Amino acid sequence: MPYEWVRRPNGAPEQSGALSLEPRAELHLWPFRSLPRRGFVLFIAVTAAMLAIPLVAVLGTVVLWGLLPFMVAAVMGVWWALSRSYREGELVEILTVASDRIEIVRRAPDGAEKRWSANLYWVSVQLYPSGGRVPNYLTIKGEGREIELGAFLSEEERQTLAEELRQVLIALR
Known part of the structure; x- marks a missing residue:
């Protein structure tokens, strides 16, 4: 699949109460290249x-x-x-989950970046099986905005990613 989860261990155990600035999870998405x-x-x-x-x-x-x-x-x-x-095809989306925020950075091939962030506890993952721009339209909603994630993924990949995102968000909240 053209995405990869990068989990980084925190410096201190969660029970210690120490706040870590390191991301707790990171997701990198990129378009599939059929010709290496x-x-x-x-x-x-x-x-x-x-x-x-x-x-x-x-x-x-x-x-x-x-x-x-x-x-x-x-x-x-x-x-x-x-x-x-x-x-x-050099487009990349990076989703970073920190202790209290979630941030998505979309880097276009020309180097332009679009950023979106929201409070981790109020974010929801939406998968629209129909009625969206494409079947299994995947969005993340938070702080009054809803943004598309993984527009270049296939229907099955968006469905799998939505489930993985929900599981990660539940585990990290």
Whole structure:
């Protein structure tokens, strides 16, 4: 799944009454990438090789110089399109649960950040099976706002994440 829970132990036991500034739980979400970087390199190499095969027939002729720019442009076009897709997939959402607050930071591919935080005890996780923007629309509600979480996840992943979030919030309250 394109998310990962990062739990950090507190400095002092909960029974001690000491307030820790360290997050008690952290969730990182990112869009799924069906083509890893290694696959990207392999795909570009295979595409270039396959486009070069017909050029063998025209080696040593003037026709080679007529076809070569179009072959290079085709490979560069595929490379540019896949690179742009990778850049847009650099979106990340980080949900941090501290002793009394929950915070969500959404980092866009261009580096812009959107932040939302609320009191941990008044936060609720909502999963709308239908009627939302997508099936199993997942939101977190608190302090008068409701924000979407994991818009890039699949229906099943949003459903699983909603249940995990509810369990974590119950355990940490």
